[in-house]
Amino acid sequence: MKKWFTYNLSLKLIALGLAVITWIYINRELMR
Amino acid sequence: MSFFWIWDFIKPALEISILWVFFYHVLVFFEGTRAFQVFRGISYLLILFLGAQILGLDILSWLLTKFFAISIIALLIIFQPELRQGLARLGQQHLFNIALEESEIVAIIEEVAAAAYKLARQKVGCLIAIERETKLQAYIESGLEIDAKISAELIQSIFLVPSPLHDGGIILRSNRIIAASCLFPLSDNPSFSKIIGTRHRAAIGITEHTDAVVVMVSEQSAEVSVAADGRFIPVASQERLVATLRDLLFTETKKKKSFLSEINKA
Numbered sequence: 001m002k003k004w005f006t007y008n009l010s011l012k013l014i015a016l017g018l019a020v021i022t023w024i025y026i027n028r029e030l031m032r
Numbered sequence: 033m034s035f036f037w038i039w040d041f042i043k044p045a046l047e048i049s050i051l052w053v054f055f056y057h058v059l060v061f062f063e064g065t066r067a068f069q070v071f072r073g074i075s076y077l078l079i080l081f082l083g084a085q086i087l088g089l090d091i092l093s094w095l096l097t098k099f100f101a102i103s104i105i106a107l108l109i110i111f112q113p114e115l116r117q118g119l120a121r122l123g124q125q126h127l128f129n130i131a132l133e134e135s136e137i138v139a140i141i142e143e144v145a146a147a148a149y150k151l152a153r154q155k156v157g158c159l160i161a162i163e164r165e166t167k168l169q170a171y172i173e174s175g176l177e178i179d180a181k182i183s184a185e186l187i188q189s190i191f192l193v194p195s196p197l198h199d200g201g202i203i204l205r206s207n208r209i210i211a212a213s214c215l216f217p218l219s220d221n222p223s224f225s226k227i228i229g230t231r232h233r234a235a236i237g238i239t240e241h242t243d244a245v246v247v248m249v250s251e252q253s254a255e256v257s258v259a260a261d262g263r264f265i266p267v268a269s270q271e272r273l274v275a276t277l278r279d280l281l282f283t284e285t286k287k288k289k290s291f292l293s294e295i296n297k298a
Binding site for chain 1: 044047049054056063075079
């Protein structure tokens with residue numbers, strides 16, 4: 001399990017960052 | 033009432049998770065290609081742009097909007113090989129991720145093992161990298177693309193010394209020999225003794241950088257070894273090599289455990 005988290009960690013973090021910011025941005029646009 | 037209250041919390045988490053998986057797979061798709069560094073840089077700029085939009089930093093947003101508008105043409109040029117490959121893949125099995133039949137994988141393993149032992153008997157060195165999840169595109173580009181069906185005879189003829197492709201390693205993807213004469217990064221792990229040669233260092237090097245499995249034959253000792261996860265083990269017989277490769281290539285969960293236990297046993 002630990003190996004799953006650490007494998008390709010930088011990619012996972014970049015992907016998470018993109019996902020969170022995209023969600024916030026789209027959510028904000030939809031709220032307008 | 034309480035269901036809707038819980039759903040309000042679950043919904044964003046679910047949407048973010050789906051986006052996360054999507055972005056991760058896009059990044060993995062580009063990983064290993066030369067365009068990956070460019071793509072990662074663009075991701076950082078995109079995060080900056082979206083951050084600027086959320087925080088209402090108008091000047092930065094305006095600047096980045098203009099930058100993205102101009103850079104569309106630049107991106108089309110930079111990503112041209114990847115876009116071409118991506119479109120070509122639409123007609124291929126990779127997009128739908130159709131796995132090979134178990135019998136096909138066994139046949140491939142047997143061809144590789146037969147080739148390795150035939151070469152070992154002739155004291156001819158070889159380096160065979162089998163691609164798993166991580167794309168080996170950068171290494172494929174360092175060699176000569178072949179794209180031929182895997183066969184023991186073809187592998188043998190690539191590595192026999194008069195062949196112009198005998199230097200470097202070959203890369204197998206699915207049931208194809210994708211490229212030959214590929215250059216692999218050398219491991220600088222000090223825990224391996226200085227006795228191991230460049231071929232072993234290259235085999236260990238690529239398994240340190242990627243999740244590939246490498247079969248190698250030493251020219252000096254005619255010993256056959258398998259490398260994965262930055263380690264290697266010598267294999268005693270052709271049957272043992274088939275069994276080790278089966279363990280490594282069949283199931284995701286089983287593969288690493290079994291190889292590590294093999295190392296621990298050795």
